[in-house]
Amino acid sequence: MSIIGQSITRVDAEAKVRGQALYPGDVYLPDMLHMKVKFALRPHARVVKIDTSKAEALPGVILVLTARDVPVNEYGLGMYDQPVLCGPGGVKEYTDRVRFEGDQVALVIAEDEETAAKGRDLVDVEYEDLPGVYDPIEAMKDGAPLLHPDKGSNIFTRYRIRKGDIEEGFKKADVIVEGEYRTPAQEHAFLQPEAGVAYYDDQGRITVIVGGQWTHKDRDQIAHALNIPADQVRVIYPAIGGAFGGREDMSVQIILALAVMRLKEKGIDRPVKIVWTREESIIGHNKRHPFIFQTRWGATRDGKIVAAKVTVIADGGAYAYTTPKVLGNANLMCTGPYEIPNVWVDSFGVYTNNIPNGAFRGFGGPQSSFEAEMQVSKLAEKLGMDPVEFRMGNLLDEGALLSVGTPLPRGVSIKKVVQKCAETAGWTQTASGWQAPKVDAINGKWTGIGLACAFKNVGFSFGAPEQCTATIELHGEAEIDRVILKHSGAEVGQGSHTVFVQMAAEALGVPVDRIELVASDTAFSENSGSVSASRMTFMAGNSIRGAAQEALEKWEAEERPAISTYTYRPPKTSMYDPETGKSEPNFAYGYVAEAVKVSVDPETGEITLEDIVCADDVGKAINPQQVEGQIEGAIVQAAGYALLENFIQEQGITKTRTLSTYLIPTVLDIPKRVKPVVLEYADPIGPWGARGMGEMPYMPLAPAVITAVKNATGKWFDEFPLTPEKVLRGLGKIP
């Protein structure tokens, strides 16, 4: 019987329920020192002077590090635009500036954490405050304070799409919907704050045990900043307490490595540990980008979308992080999974003195999905058409051209997905087309239903190098007794390691308990790429399948042990043409639709999510229980985004610095009923047909909820989160 499609027990489950799984903060090494970071805590300033003498004089403080101690004082996932430590004395211009409150200025290493914290408070920093800019539209204007003067502008990324003739398109339109939408920031609020331990291993490598999403990229960024060869750095991921994109960019990786390097130069070869507090975590890592969309769409009387014009503005915050990639996604997805003959998109990523924004589940997709689905729902309303009927007439088919002038890869299932979602939620197909269900009344409340859909890439996009490597060793004599699978793919909670083992067992035809996984240690496992872009099952599966096949061939040829290292490379993608946007953006996609029934209390403004249907084409559910777990978790996270989570920064200072001021859903806040509908329309190049799926259920929830609220209240809300206050204000019940 195939092991693919079985809900086997997670490989890490028992260690986690016994409290034996070690997270970065649980690593204690003999003779360990402790480190604290001096954060800027101001949004924009020049560091005039740093006086470390009082800190250094404190008994128990071993070393204080500042910008002068960083060999190459820059890092970043795509652009090296962020100093490791901000301060004077650098070779690179403008590294003496802090640009958001979480910029790091000094490191204090001491015998214990308490002393390190005291030492940090004794570091005197003299600042000259600079004017700040906190609104991306202000930041785009001439004369705005420049975050990075060397770049000459706060706009650091832009894309455009030009398809067809936009003016001709609008001339053909019988109805036009214009809108401006704003989407909020969101904090990942993974339960495990950033932490790590660094030391020199027995081969003299600087070794960092940390939670991240891409061991090899962490390693390379550490090596760059320390100006040492990458093979002198080793990154190990232990158990990781959630990520959701918030661990893609560096947090404590480089500073830990720097600390042990500088200590060793002073003859002190001791491990260093750091654990961020929740507040440090909240100001110290990126958020989901707030976006502004200015948009105008037109459709004909018979229900065809003929033109879409969108301006997309992403608040990048103080540094680039993944903005260029997030904006790339948003640029593509802001016209939805629809075939539109005339498209005009201008997208901008802009520096501000807010916390840098970056990767978060959906990666620009949820924001664009909100704008596109709101526009589509409003067009349907204006035409007097059922929203499902209207969508069905415009959704992309096999071979239809995207806004970027090329078709989606084969295996386009969005119409089937929307159909399945609508039927499950109670829509019916009548002679006159799709018809929405009646929503039961609830005493004293207003009720409504909404539906939205989305597409999302699987894997790296727009020409980014994309590959994933697996190593498989087969041991034994007559039979394969033991299999060693080496893979760097990170386990951040999503179940990747479990499905790796399942896929290896299937590819080799051995029971799962014969597979030993050596995971996420750059000393042993090769580059897998990141856990992001819903890519790991897809990419790891293909790498494991390739390695298994080669290893089995060697086994047949009597090699003992039979060892194969195999790198999977998917079909190539290409970057946007700078003028037209023409490109082959992605090699695979997942498709999703959600229908939501809500009730709204007209007195309190409170919204309850009564029923949610999520139809998600996952290609093939390798482990159905884990797939449903992703759907359920994504929906609750997206429900928080739509209704509850309200990340507030004022003049670059975060007001919501704790989990009692930044609220995420508790067990009392979850939807009443969630029905996952797992669809399996195989991806032609996915392993066993699997598509990626971790982000997809997140994507259409906010627009589905807000369309349902419109259905219940008669009011469109173009901004969220829909907190009770915002609802009452929208309904004119409070000023």
Next chain:
Amino acid sequence: MSLHRITLKVNGSTEIVDVPGNWTLLQMLREKLALTGTKNGCASGECGACTVIMNGDAVNSCMVLAAECEGAEIITVEGLSKEGQLDALQKFMIETGGIQCGFCTPGVLLSAKALLMRNPNPSEYDIREALAGNLCRCTGYNRIITAVQKAAAVH
């Protein structure tokens, strides 16, 4: 900081610990007794990851001073299994898929255990109320509720 000598029972065994007066129970468990199954998610009683059972009640161990624990009986996640056998709550958390990243899991298990110790037949609402202080960012909670219901059924 002067040290306080505290005698308490942790997972059934008597421990004598010298701790600074400003240390929390959470710090003592992790730093002195090497019980790192109890997690620190916020150190301010907001996330529930550090939940343990103290004298029969679920508490946020980050909000209890170690010095208050003289004579107390503490159960941590390491004390849930008996002779290596998983507690029903642990078993059903695995079976229902109530675990993803696992960082909230120890606290969730202890909140649920305290509930079942005082109320062997909880309603769904009782379960939600007992878990209201335990944040989970991965699972969406439903499978956790199911796990507690199943454990209650065999309790």
